[in-house]
Amino acid sequence: MTTELKAEHTKFLPFNLGNQGGKGNPTCEDNYRTYYLWENVLQQDSLLDIIFKFIYIKKDDIKDSNGELLYQRKTLIFPRYHQLDVVRRIEEDVRKVSVGQNYLIQHSAGSGKTNSISWLAHRLSKMHTQDNKAIFDSVIVITDRRVLDKQLQDAVYQLEHKAGTVERIDKDSTQLAQAIQSSTRIVITTLQKFPYVLDKLARLSNKQYAIVIDEAHSS
Structure with a gap:
């Protein structure tokens, strides 16, 4: 998952369920491992809830070595699974x-x-x-x-x-x-x-x- 496409500088974060305490997703005999994304997360009520109550703009003040403000960095935050x-x-x-x-x-x-x-x-x-x-x-x-x-x-x-x-x-x-x-x-x-x-x-x-x-x- 990423909230901003920046060519080779794009930063992706995992959006997995986890698998027995480890990374990835558990095996599904009759479905894709990523079924939860469209069956649960991206359903209408769920997506509206994420947009309204989870997504926000994180603001960080970037300062120089003297503590003077250089600029404010803004990052769109989307929850991980x-x-x-x-x-x-x-x-x-x-x-x-x-x-x-x-x-x-x-x-x-x-x-x-x-x-x-x-x-x-x-x-x-x-x-x-x-x-x-x-x-x-x-x-x-x-x-x-x-x-x-x-x-x-x-x-x-x-x-x-x-x-x-x-x-x-x-x-x-x-x-x-x-x-x-x-x-x-x-x-x-x-x-x-x-x-x-x-x-x-x-x-x-x-x-x-x-x-x-x-x-x-x-x-």
Whole structure:
């Protein structure tokens, strides 16, 4: 899959299902290995969903050695299959069984984890019941790496342009507590700030939260 044709400089990314933990697609006895592309991904409802809720323009500031802005690089982002699959599967399960579940997502290095987290946070924040009540009062994204935290903040901000929907916690734990209490739709914070507000969360027992933890295995 590619989003821009540039002759010999075209960059393709895999769009495979995976095969028993490896690359490629599983063998199909009565169909082509790539059947899922036209039978599932490119179906009308699926394609409209991708265009409306997944595709976005990634903007990167390119700076010189002195930190001066040279230009802004824009890249059209299209989800890879595993990103599309994991976001849709979790969303489907939440609709089916509601809140209170735990999910573990395994991502290999360099496979676009930041975008997966961003898409998932947005989908969860916009989920509503049949009577139009938000399923989650807030989606809280927690990371313990400051570099990735900046990447994640930028990715989430580029996906959502409505003012007040996303708040990055860059001051202190009081700011985090206020964002949670005011039901900001998406809150991005570091692991170091989160323990200080656990007691405050306990007093908000009538609210429901989705917690997305980056690198859950490390800390």
